[in-house]
Amino acid sequence: MSFQKIKNIGIITAGGDCGGLNAVVRGAAKIALANGIGAYIIPNGYAGLYNLVDMDRLTRLDEERVDHVNSAFAGSEAGHSRVKIAKIENPDKYKRILVGLKKFDISGLVISGGDDTGSVLVDLAENGIPCVHAPKTMDLDLQTYSVGGDSAVNKIAHIVEEIKTTGRTHNRIMIVEVFGRYTGHTAFRGGIAADADCILIPEIPVDFDEVYNHVKRYYMRRILRSDVHTGMYSIVVAEGITGADGGLFTEDGTRDAFGHVKLSGAAKHVRYELEARMKDDSEIKEFMKASGMFVEGILEQPEIREVMPGHLVRSGSTAAYDVSFGKEVGAAAVMLLIQGLSGVTVYQVMNGEIRYMATKDAIKDRPVDLNMVAFYEQMDICFGRKPVQFVPTFKENVGERVERFL
Secondary structure, three states, X not given: OOOOOOOEEEEEEOOOOOOOHHHHHHHHHHHHHHOOOEEEEOOOHHHHHHOHHHOOOOEEOOHHHHOOOOOOEOOOOOOOOOOOHHHOOOOOHHHHHHHHHHHOOOOEEEEEEOHHHXXXXXXXXXXXXXXXXXXXXXXXXXOOOOEXXXXXXXXXXXXXXXXXXXXXXHOOEEEEEEOOOOOOHXXXXXXXXXXXXXXXXXXXXXXXXXXXXXXXXXXXXXXXXXXXXXXXXXXXXXXXXXXXXXXXXXXXXXXXXXOOEOOOOHHHHHHHHXXXXXXXXXXXXXXXXXXXXXXXXXXXXXXXEEEOOHHHHOOOEOOHHHHHHXXXXXXXXXXXXXXXXXXXXEEEEEOOEEEEEEHHHHOOOOOOOHHHHHHHXXXXXXXOOOOOOOOOOOOOOOXXXXXXOO
């Protein structure tokens, strides 16, 4: 398939939904129209791409239709699915996709998604299907900034901050479980922004004795020193945390199309670990009596509650930064297709430059910087381990541009 004289592009969003995707769709469509190129929605992610040959029509994003794509709404006008093309048994799957694209005279694809979506994009490009990647993932685990990250961090911070009101009312320890299978960027940044007391992330196997000691110290002090004996303790936990043995805490065990175990139960496991330690701690009963909370047989140790906002973190409104970034990478992806590029990821538009890199490199995992964890440990935030001393180096800025990178 030739890149020359592109007549139409297809726009695909895939993987998990989040804020900023509609901005990608709008940005790509707008720049296509400005260049005399037709823009079409290929619905339902890679499932739609595979089934394109059987479709009778596609939605064309003309000026009127683009007006109805609201960049500030989370989720995607194009729809999603979790499909790994390489796992489809049909030996002619790539030929089928090419026939579908030819049917609608589509010469290139703008595809927005995370590491799984990006891995499929690499596969498509290697099989002669022109495509450019607009990076998207709430988890912020790509080598680039990704659409959805800032929106997720803000949602998590808002939820954790608001949950404190019920926590203080009932003197509870509140555990908020958020997304984060392999990396804990959004739990880390969202927890920091909400003044969480403890943040547990996949990068650090949890030492529950360290967590318990931190909980006990903060929780008891707050309540005993309060004139009305009220207080709470907040924990943010990423779904992918592990114990000392490296094992995941999951109640399910089933796998998705990409082979990932479906995670659930991390917060519940944290609660069980804390409750067990409280039950065996003689100081807890004395604390409950001193604070006036103890009722024999009914309330003998502090209450712990877990909260799972789940898909609320993905839903609703989009942070302004993600709208701007989404439009930029969506539009820039079209420009790269016009230039004949494929299998690449847009990561920035800056100083008149459209900056990109090979998608196979962009989708490599990027964990939370443990130096930053040590930095925040100096502020007495618990990360489920013995605090590590932060030893800074110092560097003066000599005119370098300071660019945002979460």
